[in-house]
Amino acid sequence: MSCDSRSTPQEQLRSDKLHPPAPPMPVINLGHLTIEPEARSRVVEDIARACHDLGYFQVINHGISQSVMDRAVEAASEFFKLPSETKQEFASDDIRRPVRYGTSSKDGTRPARTFLKHYAHPLSEWLQYWPEKPPTYREDMGKISAEVRRVALQLMEAILEGRGLGKDYQHEEFQRGLQLLQVNCYPKEPEGDSAIGLAPHSDHGFLTILLASCSGLEVLDRSSNTWRVVQQPRHALHVHVGDYMEVLSNGRIRTVVHRAVLNPGEARISMASIHSFGMHETVSVAKELVDEQDPERYKESSFSDFLDYLMSNADKKRMSFLESLRI
Ligand code: OGA
Numbered sequence: 001m002s003c004d005s006r007s008t009p010q011e012q013l014r015s016d017k018l019h020p021p022a023p024p025m026p027v028i029n030l031g032h033l034t035i036e037p038e039a040r041s042r043v044v045e046d047i048a049r050a051c052h053d054l055g056y057f058q059v060i061n062h063g064i065s066q067s068v069m070d071r072a073v074e075a076a077s078e079f080f081k082l083p084s085e086t087k088q089e090f091a092s093d094d095i096r097r098p099v100r101y102g103t104s105s106k107d108g109t110r111p112a113r114t115f116l117k118h119y120a121h122p123l124s125e126w127l128q129y130w131p132e133k134p135p136t137y138r139e140d141m142g143k144i145s146a147e148v149r150r151v152a153l154q155l156m157e158a159i160l161e162g163r164g165l166g167k168d169y170q171h172e173e174f175q176r177g178l179q180l181l182q183v184n185c186y187p188k189e190p191e192g193d194s195a196i197g198l199a200p201h202s203d204h205g206f207l208t209i210l211l212a213s214c215s216g217l218e219v220l221d222r223s224s225n226t227w228r229v230v231q232q233p234r235h236a237l238h239v240h241v242g243d244y245m246e247v248l249s250n251g252r253i254r255t256v257v258h259r260a261v262l263n264p265g266e267a268r269i270s271m272a273s274i275h276s277f278g279m280h281e282t283v284s285v286a287k288e289l290v291d292e293q294d295p296e297r298y299k300e301s302s303f304s305d306f307l308d309y310l311m312s313n314a315d316k317k318r319m320s321f322l323e324s325l326r327i
């Protein structure tokens with residue numbers, strides 16, 4: 001699958017016509033995080049500002065080789081090309097299944113998105129459930145998962161440091177934390193139709209790192225309340241914060257609403273890696289960020305509570321899980 005970061009004339013048109021200019025996309029050079037302290041504190045500041053102002057940014061020089069990224073996209077693409085019966089073996093409505101395949105469509109006919117969701121950390125626990133076909137899937141997805149998780153933990157430390165909580169804040173919980181991989185396949189946009197592949201939502205964990213074969217992701221820009229097209233330069237990874245970042249920071253960092261639109265030029269593969277605490281570990285507002293002027297704004301909860309909420313008949317259409325946590 002090709003990954004062309006230049007926008008096609010249609011994309012250009014779409015972004016010029018419907019999207020007023022948004023603030024520049026922050027691009028963070030992660031190589032600078034590990035060199036001398038002065039360079040590190042500048043990067044930490046840049047990350048903190050991006051999280052506070054926008055909730056999203058891109059990272060380059062993250063240490064994941066292009067071949068590891070390309071092979072993961074290729075393995076995902078091969079999986080979605082398998083015969084339907086093979087993929088259906090993973091189909092389930094039970095969101096607690098370790099691996100789950102499914103499709104969603106706008107009008108109930110043509111799928112707008114096909115997905116495979118599975119846990120990826122600790123790998124030794126989950127790998128046995130992953131697809132065995134294509135034969136490269138486990139190895140190539142395993143490699144990228146571990147690498148992306150390394151980047152996520154590095155970013156989390158920088159964000160916590162930037163918020164004044166210190167880079168080792170709840171270190172053990174993050175180390176033990178879960179990683180959920182959502183692998184998505186979107187068809188090429190049908191002619192004359194601007195189709196939504198994935199409806200607007202926010203992600204539940206602290207951080208999501210997204211790798212995609214071409215553009216299609218859009219984030220809601222808060223200042224203008226308009227959708228912003230996210231370009232996917234070949235080696236960059238897109239990062240946005242999720243609901244738990246909003247909870248932990250007591251609302252100082254806000255979750256990012258985003259959606260996926262179909263690419264007019266080609267079918268698209270994306271891999272969203274979601275990072276959170278362990279399944280039953282509770283996430284609560286950092287006490288350090290609470291005082292009389294700034295009381296606790298969110299109830300504590302675990303990832304398991306979130307899954308229960310999704311499965312329950314609670315009026316989930318009316319209220320997101322994050323909204324249900326607001327005090
Ligand atoms: C997701 C997601 C965006 C995309 O899987 O949660 O937001 O571009 N994906 O596929």
Ligand code: NI
Binds near residue numbers: 272
């Ligand atoms: Ni998402």
